[in-house]
Structure formats: C-alpha cells, structure tokens
Amino acid sequence: MTGTTVSDKAMTCGQALVKLLEAYQVDTVFGIPGVHTLELYRGLPGRNIRHVLSRHEQGAGFMADGYARVTGKPGVCFIITGPGLTNIATPMGQAYADSVPMLVITSVNETHTLGKGWGRLHETQNQRAISEPLTEFSATAYQADDIPDLIARAFAVFRSARPRPVHIEIPLDVLATPVGRDWTTEVRVASERPVPTQGAIAAAANLLKAAQRPVIVAGGGAVDAAEAVTELVEQSGATFFSTVAGKGILPDTHPNNAGAILCTEPAWDYVESADVMLAIGTELADTDMWRDKLPFNGKLIRVDIDPGKMNDLYPAAVAIVSDAKAAAMALSQQLDGNSTAEPVADAVSQLRRRVRESQPPLQQKHLAVLDVLRRCLPADAVVATDMTQIAYTGNYSFPVDQVRSWLHPTGYGTLGYGMPAGLGAKIGAPDRPCVVLAGDGGFLYTLQELATATEELDSCFVVLLWNNDSLGQIRDDMVALDIPPIGVSPTNPDYIKLAQGFGCRAVQPQSLAALETDLKEALNHPGVTLIEMHESAVP
Template identity: 60%
Template sequence: MHDKPLTGGQALVRLLANYGVDTVFGIPGVHTLELYRGLPGSGIRHVLTRHEQGAGFMADGYARISGKPGVCFVITGPGVTNAATAIGQAHADSIPLLVISSVNHSASLGKGWGCLHETQDQRAMTAPITAFSALALSPEDLPELIARAWAVFDSERPRPVHISVPLDVLSAAVARDWSAEVVRRPGRSVPDRTVLDQVAARLAAATRPMIIAGGGALQAGAELAALSEHLAAPVFTSVAGKGLLPPEAPLSAGASLCVEPGWQMIAEADVVLAVGTEMADTDFWRERLPINGELIRIDIDPRKFNDFYPCALALQGDARLTLAGVLEHLPQVRRDATAVIQAVAGLREAVRAGHGPLQRLHQGILDRVGRALPDNAFISTDMTQLAYTGNYAFPSKAPRSWLHPTGYGTLGYGLPAGIGGMFAGGERPGLVLVGDGGFLYTAQELATAVEELDRPLVVLLWNNDALGQIRDDMLGLDIEPIGVLPRNPDFIGLGRAFGCAVAQPGSLDELEQELRNGFARNGVTLIELRHACAH
C-alpha cells in the first residue's frame, strides 16, 4: 500500500515547519482548504483571527517580539485586500512577514470570468508593499519561492513577502517530496577593511560624536553600548530601536529626536553615526533633522545612503557585525565622558520639563504603567496621543519591548499586534495601549485573545470620547471640527461580552492597582481609563 502523495498545500505547510515556523495566523476559507489539510501533525499552531487585517497585524507583532518571520494564511481576493493594510505597515517598518494566499484556478487568471473572489491581478495589488509578490505556477515553484522569502528575511532589509498559490496548485500532487528542502541562507555581509578603517578614523577624530540607532540595530545592543562608551557618544534611537540601551545607561538619550531638546543636542554633533535607521520624519516629527556634522551610515539597504540624508561614508552590511568591525579598528584610548553624561542627564530633564498640559497628563498615566509593568513585559501601542507621548517619554528596558506602527501609521494596530506578540515564545506578559477610536478598528480580535491566551494580556483603553489628535489638528488650523466626536459604545459592556475581565478606574491610584491586578491574572483584562479620571 503506497502512501498518498502530498498535495502542494500539504507540502508547503511541512516546508514552513522545516524553516522553523511554529505559528500561523489566519481564517480558513473555501480557497485555503488544502493549506489547512497540511496543518494537523505539522507542529504548527494555527491562531484563528476574526479578520484578515488582524491576522496580518498579529503576524507583525509576532515578528517584532520574536525576531522571526510572522506568517499568515489568507484567502484569494478579499483576504488579500483585507490583509493589505497590515502588509503596508510591515513594509514601512521593515518587518519580516510572509503572507501565503490562494488565488483562482490557473486557467482563469486574468480572464475576467467572474470566479469567486476574482481580481484582475492579485499579485499587482501587493507588489508595491512587499519585497516581492510572486505567483506559484506549479507545486515545484514553492520551495524556490520560500527560499527566496527567507533570503529576504535573513540577508536583505526584512520586508513582507506575498506568495499567491492557485487552487489547482494547492490541490495538485507534488512530483517529488520537497517539503524538507530548506535552503541554507547566505547571511549578511560586512564592509571591507578599508571602509572600516576610514569610519573608525572619522569617529576617533570627532570631538562631539553622536549615534542614532534604529530597528535594523536590534541585534547590536552590546556593540552599540561598547561603541558609545568608547567614544563617549550619546545614543539616540528611533521608536523601533527603543530599549537598545537600558534607560539607566548614562549615555542613553532615548527616542527624543522628536522634541526640541533632542533636536538641540543632535545639532551640536560634529559626526553622526546612523545605524540601521531610515531616519524618517515619522520618528523626528519635523521635515529635516538639524544634522550639521558629517553623517556616516550603516545599513543593509544601500538605497538609504543617498536619500533624504546623503552620507559622507557608507557601510553596507549587518549592523552587529559592522559595529564589531568598527570597534576593532578604533584606537584603544577611551574618552572622558563626564561632560557628555551631564548633557544627556540635562536632555532627559528638559524632555520631561518641556511637556505641554496634555503630555503631562499622559506622563502621569505612563508613570503608573511603568510602576505596574512586569520587568519582562512588552507594550503594543496604537495610533493614539497617549502612545505618541510614550514613544519618547516611556523608557523601554530592552529591545523588542515597545511596538508602534510608526511609518505607515495605521489605526487598529495595537490590539492584534499585542495578541500576536503573546505567541512569540517565552512567557512575556503584554500590555496594549489603545485609544477609543483605534480600538474600534480591530476590537473583534478580543475574541481571539480570550479564546487563545492563558497568560496576562492587559488592554489599557484611553477613552477621551474623541479622535483627539485630529480634533486638535483641526482646531489648530481653524477648521471647524467635523467627524471627530463619535458616540462610543459601552466599552466595559463590550469587554464583558467578549469574556474579558474588566475595570474602570476612577483615579491614577486605582489605575495602577488595576494594572497590577491584570498582570496577576492569566487571561485578558480590559481597563477603560476615561480622560476625566486621569487628572
């Protein structure tokens, strides 16, 4: 009796397992049944989301916390378009995301027959927001495409990949079993010795060197700390790089390049070393950062070297390996850091003292969050004013501990990304910071959280009964506010309906206690903090 040959869908799932995939997020549909045939016995956990956008955001959160690619399964057509917002966010923030979708039967593609879920060209819809979007024309195309996806994740700037698999390819028997054919990845390069020598010489000769580190430097925390100490150079981070230096490190300037004190300090640098950051205005909150000194850039993406901030010297390669190479080429003499440490301490004080009334309100909430937050917890945030303040005012204790949809800036990210982060291995509890407007974009994912999670996930809903940032922007431009004061549901009743534990603190003291209670509870807690109770 011969074993039945694997279908393309079954072999694809086994191949993903052999690449180390342990979790996929998705919603089964009539067009993805052959993928789901492959899941039992594969060792891959399937997490049922309540919308394909939620599946994409959960895969994004999983990737940001674990450092591994996040994977989701979606159906042809509407599944892909629903997930497209999450794909766009992952593209903007350089997150490794693998989206496997079905597509209509090969014979029908592009013919406009009116098949179920049909689009004129599905690949074209995701091509602009992925590293590549490809169509598998046979089961034997799949191992090559998956290998190419992992080459992007491991060797290039990590960005989403979308692979469309026609229904007939998913159901076809494979010609041979390629499900164990994991291709060795090429890895990342290091610049040659000459360029490392030049960079080391510039840094050694600098009198006021400073460093900006981004999400591309998340594996390079130790090397950044060593270089910072050696040069007596303050380290600023982007939002994606929060926590690269511990907040108590004397040279840690935090993610403060979006406020006046940070701008003033970076303007004094005679050499700026930018590591793994695209230096986007979404991090700086101004069109151009006042860099008056020479700029040196380390990046895996060579397109960054001559963009909005052209650099004097470029090192293309892996951030950790390249920084290690720079350290080897530096002279052994270390600088006296006393004056610089005082300047960084002054920067921190100035940031806090510079808060406006709204930011002071936020800081009071964030201080309570910081007191109640377990040391190993991560925070996932949405596009809400509380998180905008937290981006620069909340100290992260470690990398991969503060998730924010920085570049694309989509509402509805915080909750599903936080849920996805809970599946990323380890026992880390999670906190979601979300506003009343953004919460309603993806509130249905509470169903997934309650169904799947047996560890503490606390959702802190900041309810100011408004699309607060947009209202404030309208008022600032003398536009009569329209569409910014929605009628909200009973959020506590909604949380109860999903099966969450719920709380509605009446003061900051009560908030801190309810946060502690939530982190002591294995499951999902929804805490609604109303604007009037935060004073």
C-alpha cells in the same frame, strides 16, 4: 536536489507547503480558513504548527507583525483569494514601512482563469498588482515545484537582507495537485548578511576618533546588535539616541542614552551642535523626527543593510553597507577607547530633564499614566501601542531596557494596530507580560480580536484603553489649523460591556491610584483584562 517520488495520494501541494514551512521552523500561522485555502488547512493536522484564528484578515496580519517584532522570526499568514488579500494589505504596508518580516501565503483562482475576468469567486484581476508595492517581492507559484524556490527566496529576504513582507500566491489547481517529488525538507540556508569593508570601517573610525560631539542614532535594524552597539557607544563616548523601533538597544539608565527623543525640540538643538553622527540601522525617517529633516550639518556615517539608504535625504560621508552587529563590532575594535569626545553624561541628563519638563498639560497627563504603567510592569514586559496620543508621548518618554519590548506602527501609522499586534506578540513570547496601549478610536478598528485573545490566551494580557471620546490628534490638528472639528467626536460604545461580552475582565478606574491597583491585579490574572481609563480621570 531531485527528491524522492511520492504517491499521488500521499500529499497535495498545500499539504507539502505546510510541511516545508515546518522544516523552516515556522511554529505559528495566523489566518481564517476559507473555501480557497482548504488544501493549506489539510496540511496542518499532525504538524507542529499552531494555527491562530483571527476574526479579520487585518487582525491576522497585525498579529503576524507583533509576533515577528518580538521573536525576530517571520510572521506567517494563510489568506484567501481576493478579499483576504485586500484585507491584509494594510498590515503588509505597515510591515513594509517598519521592516518587519512577514510571509503572506494566499490562494488565487485557477491557473487557466487568471486575468480572464470571468467572475469567479473572490476573483481579482491581478492580485499581485495590489501586493507588489507592499512587499519585497510578490510571486505566483504556477506549479508545485515553484514552491521550494519561492520559500527559499522569501527566507533569504528575512535572514540576509532588509526584512520585509513577501507574498506568494498559489492557484487553486496547484494547491490541490499531488506533488510529484518530496521537496518538503529542502531547507536552504540563506546567504550571510553583508559585512563591512576594512576601508569603510577605517574611515568611519577616524571620523569618530576626531569628533568632539559625536552622536549615534540606532534604529530597528540594530535591535539584534544591542551588545555591540552598547560597546561602540562606550568606546566612542557618543551621545546615544534611538528611534522608536530601536528602543531598548541601550538600557534606559545608561548615562549616554538620551532615549527616543529625536521628535522633541531640545533634541533637535542638541543634534544641531554635533560634529559627527553615526546612523546605524535607521532610515532617519520623518516619522521618528516629527519634522522633515534633522538640523544636522556635521559628517554622517551610515551603517545599513539596505544600500538604498546611503544617498537619500541624508547623504553619507562614509557609507557602510553591512549588518549592524558586524559593523558595530568592527568599529569598536578600531576605536578601542581612543576618542576625543567630550563627556556627555551630565548633558544627556539635562537634555532628558528638559524634554520632560517642557511637556504641555495633555502630555503631562499621559506621563502620569505612563509612570504608573512603568511602575507596575516587570522589566521584560511587552507594550504594543496603537496610533493614539498617549502612545506618541510614550514613544519618547516610556523607559525601556531591552529590545523588542515597545511595538509601535511608526512608518505607516496604522490605526487598529495595537490590539492584534499585542496578541501576536503574546503568542510569540507567552512568558512575557503584554499590555496593549490603545485609544478609543483605533481600538474600534480591531476590537473583534478580543475573541481571539480570550480563545487563545491563558496568561495575563492587558488592554489599557485610553478614552478621550474623540479622535484626539485629528481634532487638535483641525483646531490648530483653524478648521472647524468635523467627524472627530464619535459616540463611543460601552467598552466595559463589550469586553465582558467577549469574556474579558473589565474595569474602569477613576484615579491614578485605582489604575495602579487594577494594573497589578490584571498582571496577576490568567487571562484578558480591559482597563478603560478616561482622560477626565487624570488630574
């Protein structure tokens, strides 16, 4: 497309980029304005794009992550050169590990200075050397006309491949350059997602038809295929497990749904007896299993959009490189209820009961709190969790009936994720109640984003702070390994006063009954509430 000529004063490259993002239906950007991103911010007034001011670039990245997980759209960030990029590198790593679409647009020093080491403001010798391991691709726009191609490439990743972060850096001189032609409406439709071959579907269907004890494991790559996967479970008679990212693909009450319990010993025993496993949209990573590898010795069918997953720790007997929904629909049509699988509803019910009853005392405390939380929350609520022991228990025990409702930093395992990710989720889905579940250690990483929350939100947003006055998991790991606990019992601040200082409601229930009352009140409060629940308050 040649576009039309515009006058030099009409639009800088930064302005044009913002207009192009609007054409790609971007409605929100997260970031902090700086001297190196002024031309991007010049482009925001008059556009239908909401800017959310984070208080740290790490917060902006986690907000973009939460927004993307709930909406399915890429979270977009505007970030300055150098320290802005290094600050957002951790959220980029988290999004990469969990296959979350994120577009990070940064500035970089003037084109003629790159790599020179002249000591320019915010200078980093090679920004892309930082971002490349954390992204699907990282690229530099050396001229304004590079931008539409790079944005189209980014959205092709988000829409037709395994969604992961993309980093595009733009030199300051390019950002300020007047565009020579109007490419701001050059939206390119991404290529379609891959669909399965008939031969692969037939081979997989034959294995499932003959299976006596089939299991299906679905992950984050299948969240947009929930209806098709449910149909496939019912056609095959398989026991269903989800990963943490796949919670809600089947309603928790479905009789074949064992839940996200693959990190528990009873589930390991169950999987070991399976003769066929269909893994759909999941890496089968050890962060979901809490062990290096599942004890599975049967035939494995893998459905994944990423061909690199077909021969890793779990080589596939049948490999189907495909969009999850297309593959699940095709398999269901082939099966058409023609399965020899043994009935599983009773076995699944017993399995779930075994998992709950086998929990040690600390996890029983967690379950008591999580039960209260589940009773109080409506079915469409979002729970954004941090790396904290109570969230680990919730990963396999908290019931979820719809996808994009339980957010957890599974792969990278980043402390400080929960608060800003929950805020991004709330911004992306403002009509859904949102609760953040964080521990005292992780909460301190990003609590400054309470300022953003009180500034941006006028409906209920709840932070449930689980306080055990320690880095509990690390402390317990040290004790288990005979290492004297060091650095795991920090002195905590007064969280109630801190929250009030940010303008939040803040309460400190002393019992489970009080917690239930406080949660109900918080869910009816048009703003931010911090609920600090101390471990000692739970019997």
